[in-house]
Amino acid sequence: MLLTPDAVEPLLRGRFGRPYLWSESCTSTQNVLRGSVLPEGAVAVTEHQTSGRGREGRPWQDVAGKSLLVSLLLRPPAGTPTQQLALVAGLAVAESVEQDRDAAGIKWPNDVLLEGRKVAGVLLEASEGAVVCGIGVNVAQVEGELPDGGAVPAGSLLGVTGSAPDRAALLVSLLEIVEHRYDAWRRSGLAPLLDELESRNVLRGRRVEVGGEAGTAGSIAADGRLTLERDDGSTVLVGSGEVQAQQLD
Ligand code: BTN
Numbered sequence: 001m002l003l004t005p006d007a008v009e010p011l012l013r014g015r016f017g018r019p020y021l022w023s024e025s026c027t028s029t030q031n032v033l034r035g036s037v038l039p040e041g042a043v044a045v046t047e048h049q050t051s052g053r054g055r056e057g058r059p060w061q062d063v064a065g066k067s068l069l070v071s072l073l074l075r076p077p078a079g080t081p082t083q084q085l086a087l088v089a090g091l092a093v094a095e096s097v098e099q100d101r102d103a104a105g106i107k108w109p110n111d112v113l114l115e116g117r118k119v120a121g122v123l124l125e126a127s128e129g130a131v132v133c134g135i136g137v138n139v140a141q142v143e144g145e146l147p148d149g150g151a152v153p154a155g156s157l158l159g160v161t162g163s164a165p166d167r168a169a170l171l172v173s174l175l176e177i178v179e180h181r182y183d184a185w186r187r188s189g190l191a192p193l194l195d196e197l198e199s200r201n202v203l204r205g206r207r208v209e210v211g212g213e214a215g216t217a218g219s220i221a222a223d224g225r226l227t228l229e230r231d232d233g234s235t236v237l238v239g240s241g242e243v244q245a246q247q248l249d
Contacts, residue, residue, distance in 0.1 A: 001167070002024075002047060002065070003168055008171060012172060012175070014175065014179045018042070019042050020045070021042065021043065022044075024046070024048070025050065027049065027050050028134075029049065030123065033072075040130075041073065043071065044070070045068075045071075045171065047069070048069075053134075054121055054136070066140040067140075073133075074131045074133055075129065076186065082131050084223070086110045086122060087109055087193065087197055087224050089133050089178060090197075091196055091197055092182075093178075094106050095181075096173050097112060097119060107245070108201065108217075118150060119156060122134065122136075123135075133178075138155065138157065139158065139164050140157070140158045141159065142156070152248055181193060190222065194222065201217075203217035203243060204217055207245070208243050208244060210226070210243040210244065211238055211241035225237040
């Protein structure tokens with residue numbers, strides 16, 4: 001079933017998803033909201049992107065109708081540490097895909113893993129005081145329909161769990177959980193989210209390389225940075241970058 005306004009809007013329960021902009025195809029849902037004057041909570045959804053993008057300049061591929069391709073417009077207060085939204089959104093995506101299943105892992109800052117496979121990713125793009133939070137979830141792709149060659153092998157909810165959830169229900173639940181976690185972050189920062197993030201931190205104790213540093217990953221610090229213990233025993237906090245790690249589960 002397509003994620004048309006008719007299918008999705010009656011299910012919405014919170015502020016996020018209003019207005020709800022749907023297209024059968026677009027370049028990228030990020031482009032739909034970039035520079036927009038719409039209010040916080042506006043959401044763009046498509047069935048297929050012709051130029052979907054991921055973090056670090058990578059493409060984000062899809063097969064029409066088999067993923068969630070969502071962008072959400074956020075307007076955090078000036079001066080707030082918006083890079084923490086990567087963790088806020090990553091946690092919400094993890095919680096939405098794991099419902100009634102084993103906990104989803106988070107590969108800092110926001111890759112979402114089930115059984116060692118990346119099933120979802122988050123891309124934050126800030127401009128003109130707004131943040132466009134892009135979320136891609138692989139729902140129903142089968143082997144051969146997923147990209148090769150990522151730092152973590154890609155998977156879909158269907159491939160990992162044996163069944164694909166209803167996409168409209170998953171989308172509505174995702175928006176509700178993101179809203180709940182975002183509101184908590186706006187009230188109190190990362191503190192109320194840290195335990196949940198840490199319990200999903202698949203990097204802790206792993207040998208990793210990130211941003212020119214190598215060592216053993218530790219916990220997620222109170223400000224959202226990743227703790228890294230270098231081989232000489234010193235500790236450094238990493239604020240951004242793509243983590244290369246040995247096999248993750
Ligand atoms: C990543 O893991 O590299 C982030 C992937 C983000 C993909 C989503 S799909 C919806 C939105 N539109 C895009 O072009 N990218 C994000």
